[in-house]
Amino acid sequence: MNERIVFCEECRNDVSYTVIEKQMTGTIKDEKYIYMGKEAHCAECGSEVYVDEINDYNLRALYDQYRKKHDIISLDELLKIPEKYAIGKRNLSLLLGWGEQTFSRYCDGDMPTKQYSDTLKQINNDPVYYDVLLEKNKQNLKTAKAYEKSKKAVGALLGAKEHGANKIDLSIEYLLCRCQDITPLALQKALYYVQGFYYAFYKTFLFPEECEAWIHGPVYRDIYYRYRDYRFDSIESSGGCDDSEFSSSEKAVLDSVAKNICCYSGKVLEKFTHSESPWILARGELPENVSYNRTIQKDQIGNYFNAVKEKYNMINPNDIKKYAQTMFQQI
Incomplete structure (x- = not known):
């Protein structure tokens, strides 16, 4: 249970609210998906209230179901990649030969194509594959320092697996x-x-x-x-x-x-x-x-x-x- 203050249209006042989990149905591109979402209810009158964070949560849960069905990389996996390889979002896009803002848009919720998703999955799961890309396309990066930083990160990952x-x-x-x-x-x-x-x-x-x-x-x-x-x-x-x-x-x-x-x-x-x-x-x-x-x-x-x-x-x-x-x- 979570309690914060929001405006209730029924009470016409700022109120605290409670959150419940609920099975929901949503539609994306004329396809229906069932997912576990959340609802917020006024603690005073019990009516449903709108909360930005909960609306965002439900949209993400809906799109997660879409990603699963169409074998698209999850947002959680996608967000791990820049940290894992110590590379900025723009540099990662450039490394892959994409538009400079492409990966950033995916991090903000845009859906990658199946082809781009497969590439990102392979990068996330296979440091050897990323290392090959880094060496092949290092000239695409903005600075030599960006290459060196990422090379060090992937080297540490590969080194940790060396004996295995x-x-x-x-x-x-x-x-x-x-x-x-x-x-x-x-x-x-x-x-x-x-x-x-x-x-x-x-x-x-x-x-x-x-x-x-x-x-x-x-x-x-x-x-x-x-x-x-x-x-x-x-x-x-x-x-x-x-x-x-x-x-x-x-x-x-x-x-x-x-x-x-x-x-x-x-x-x-x-x-x-x-x-x-x-x-x-x-x-x-x-x-x-x-x-x-x-x-x-x-x-x-x-x-x-x-x-x-x-x-x-x-x-x-x-x-x-x-x-x-x-x-x-x-x-």
Whole structure:
């Protein structure tokens, strides 16, 4: 319960009021939403009174339901981003290549588009993705000091996670270091082949992440959002080639994929995967040009690459070359 003083039109006087929670219905763009809101009532006569803060609360609760339904970043998540990365609202807009006031408008309650929302979600959830953007677009910031301050903040976040870095991130950096010209499309396929061939030789998967059967082949969703702004450009490596986190068997597969798979372009590797059963089975009857993101089951990946290993009489990961050359000749 909350008590303050407002004007009551029934009592024609300034009065205290009480607040109750109530299920409410609101409409946005001809769609109805049910949400938990608040009502203020005069402590003297019990009639409903208008309170600015409560009206704002109800509008936010209504729009929160809209955001949830349409998978738009919440206002709470959005407001955390500038503090998290120590960057001003205007500089963040400039970093993203948006209008200078765009992010500020979102903080004031304007609704971002789904595309912009996805970008903000990825930034909020993935410091690595933000770090990539910061390096790529640092020239957009107003001052070098703004860059340095934000770089320090994201560095602290990444440093705190350093010892818990997952295998897929370590694999990405390893591949980027050894492949000087790898695009986001090629990286996705390289990760897929690392998974498949590692399982074929060692009967376990290198990392737990699931991949999906997108139009252009197998895709790891979070990795796509991290590097999508590179589009057709090569991804830059963020540091040296540290292989201390990998066992000899892991390095053997990674090195062979880097040498024998990453030598092909992303479009060539896409054609490879379109002729392989894991992607085909996951897509089912869907036409190739229809966007529908079905998970490629790990057992399908394991079964396929086990069969590849046997068919090509592979003794060690260096023999991946046989498969890659055959696939290239067939496309």
